[in-house]
Amino acid sequence: MTARRIFIGAVVVLFALAPFFLSIRIISPLTYIGLAVLVGVGLVVLTGVARMTSFGQAAFCGLAAYTTALLTTEYGWSPIAALPISLLVTGFVALILGLLTVRLAGHYLVLGTLVWAIGLFYLFGNLPGLGGFNGISGL
Amino acid sequence: MNTTIGLLLLQDGLTTGFIYALLALSILLVFLVTRVLWVPAGDFLVFGALTLAVLQQGQVPGTVWVCGALGITTAIVETWRSWRTGTWRSWPMVVGISLGTPLIVGGAVLLTAASKPILPVQIFFTLALIVPMGFMLYRVAFKELADRSILTLMFVAIAVHYALVGLGLVFFGSEGFRTPPFIPGRIDAGFTRISWQLMLVVATSAIIMIALWLFMGRTLWGQALRAAAVNRFGARLVGIRTETAGALAFTLAALIGALSGILIGPITTLYYDSGFLVGLKGFVGTVVAGMVSFPLAVLGAIVVGVVESFSYFYASAFKEAIVFGLLIPFLLWRSAVEPRGHETHEHDE
Numbered sequence: 001m002t003a004r005r006i007f008i009g010a011v012v013v014l015f016a017l018a019p020f021f022l023s024i025r026i027i028s029p030l031t032y033i034g035l036a037v038l039v040g041v042g043l044v045v046l047t048g049v050a051r052m053t054s055f056g057q058a059a060f061c062g063l064a065a066y067t068t069a070l071l072t073t074e075y076g077w078s079p080i081a082a083l084p085i086s087l088l089v090t091g092f093v094a095l096i097l098g099l100l101t102v103r104l105a106g107h108y109l110v111l112g113t114l115v116w117a118i119g120l121f122y123l124f125g126n127l128p129g130l131g132g133f134n135g136i137s138g139l
Numbered sequence: 140m141n142t143t144i145g146l147l148l149l150q151d152g153l154t155t156g157f158i159y160a161l162l163a164l165s166i167l168l169v170f171l172v173t174r175v176l177w178v179p180a181g182d183f184l185v186f187g188a189l190t191l192a193v194l195q196q197g198q199v200p201g202t203v204w205v206c207g208a209l210g211i212t213t214a215i216v217e218t219w220r221s222w223r224t225g226t227w228r229s230w231p232m233v234v235g236i237s238l239g240t241p242l243i244v245g246g247a248v249l250l251t252a253a254s255k256p257i258l259p260v261q262i263f264f265t266l267a268l269i270v271p272m273g274f275m276l277y278r279v280a281f282k283e284l285a286d287r288s289i290l291t292l293m294f295v296a297i298a299v300h301y302a303l304v305g306l307g308l309v310f311f312g313s314e315g316f317r318t319p320p321f322i323p324g325r326i327d328a329g330f331t332r333i334s335w336q337l338m339l340v341v342a343t344s345a346i347i348m349i350a351l352w353l354f355m356g357r358t359l360w361g362q363a364l365r366a367a368a369v370n371r372f373g374a375r376l377v378g379i380r381t382e383t384a385g386a387l388a389f390t391l392a393a394l395i396g397a398l399s400g401i402l403i404g405p406i407t408t409l410y411y412d413s414g415f416l417v418g419l420k421g422f423v424g425t426v427v428a429g430m431v432s433f434p435l436a437v438l439g440a441i442v443v444g445v446v447e448s449f450s451y452f453y454a455s456a457f458k459e460a461i462v463f464g465l466l467i468p469f470l471l472w473r474s475a476v477e478p479r480g481h482e483t484h485e486h487d488e
Contacts, residue, residue: 009300043458049177053290077206100467100471101467101470103470103471103474103475104470104474105290107176107290107293108426108470108473108474110176110290110293111176111422111426111470112466112467112470114419115419115423115463115466115467115470116463117457118419118463119459119460119463119464120460122456122457122460122463123457123460125456126456126457126460
């Protein structure tokens with residue numbers, strides 16, 4: 001048990017217990033920070049470890065969010081039950097898009113991922129039933 | 140959908156397509172000479188259009204203050220760099236342009252804006268404010284990074300884009316602008332009615348493209364740019380300084396961007412953040428050309444404009460998704476055609 005591991009363990013426990021102690025004014029930004037960290041970890045795996053720069057992370061975030069939102073508002077699922085479905089859907093779409101784009105080289109990869117991320121953004125915004133550019137509320 | 144509508148859509152598509160082609164040219168020029176993926180190309184277009192629109196309203200455009208802030212930043216950075224490296228050779232020219240442009244041109248605009256000078260003078264003011272900004276951006280952001288990877292340069296370009304969009308919001312506000320058309324109306328060409336604006340856009344674009352072609356082919360500066368684009372190290376060996384070539388490429392890109400903005404101003408309503416999408420469509424044109432060929436980039440961008448116009452008619456909400464979705468097969472084809480290790484591969488003109 002090195003000092004580093006103890007430190008990381010302590011931080012994790014503190015964060016887990018935080019909602020019971022801290023006020024909502026601190027928890028709210030912390031939640032957003034945590035979400036951003038999750039996206040960042042995904043980008044680190046992609047860009048740092050696999051050396052492929054992707055500008056398409058935002059589209060995947062949106063895809064998972066829309067899946068969860070649709071399942072919980074339209075079909076009345078609980079968010080916990082909707083989580084694995086969101087993961088599966090996003091993973092599946094990422095697999096298809098990845099098979100298309102992983103063959104791109106160098107800066108074409110950046111442009112390619114940027115381009116289908118923006119394309120997906122406009123697709124989401126314009127498909128009926130997804131609430132247009134106002135989104136789905138009342139989650 | 141009959142011939143009349145089809146021809147009108149074709150006209151609109153050609154008009155925007157030529158604007159995208161100009162942007163594609165500026166992006167390709169900057170990329171070939173400096174390996175920077177010039178994402179802010181659209182922002183220069185938007186700045187040009189918004190500056191002219193505000194000048195036509197008789198007010199002082201925010202570009203004066205953007206140019207001033209950028210000029211002061213450039214002067215400070217250049218002074219610090221010159222002091223650190225001990226070379227004061229280029230300091231007078233750079234600081235002269237950085238501080239002189241906002242002072243002289245900005246001062247002239249401040250004095251004369253309310254009296255609404257004639258259109259050529261307003262266009263001159265727009266160009267005189269925006270073109271040095273390209274030069275200043277190169278000196279501040281990109282000169283020191285000249286030997287980094289394409290990815291690093293692209294991240295810096297995106298950062299510059301966000302900075303310009305933010306400055307645009309602060310100085311232009313969030314409302315849209317549109318300039319009155321330079322020559323209103325359409326003429327009857329027998330089978331269809333062609334708008335004067337389309338002919339003006341096509342004629343001006345053609346003149347700019349021919350001027351660029353002559354510049355790159357006949358003049359010493361242009362040939363130096365081409366040499367730096369083909370092989371940077373070889374160009375340095377024969378005495379062409381990379382920073383001169385880079386500064387010239389960025390200045391030309393700013394000029395082309397501002398001119399495109401002036402041309403597109405009467406056609407669409409532009410907002411402070413419209414630049415990104417317009418620039419991205421110019422990128423689609425250059426990618427179709429494999430980022431090596433100028434005529435193909437022009438052709439690709441015109442095709443993008445026409446496709447966008449037709450898909451606007453048929454499925455107006457999805458036009459962006461269609462235009463960008465059509466790029467993916469091109470990217471796949473380009474990646475398959477070009478060999479790996481493409482970054483170090485020498486480009487042929």
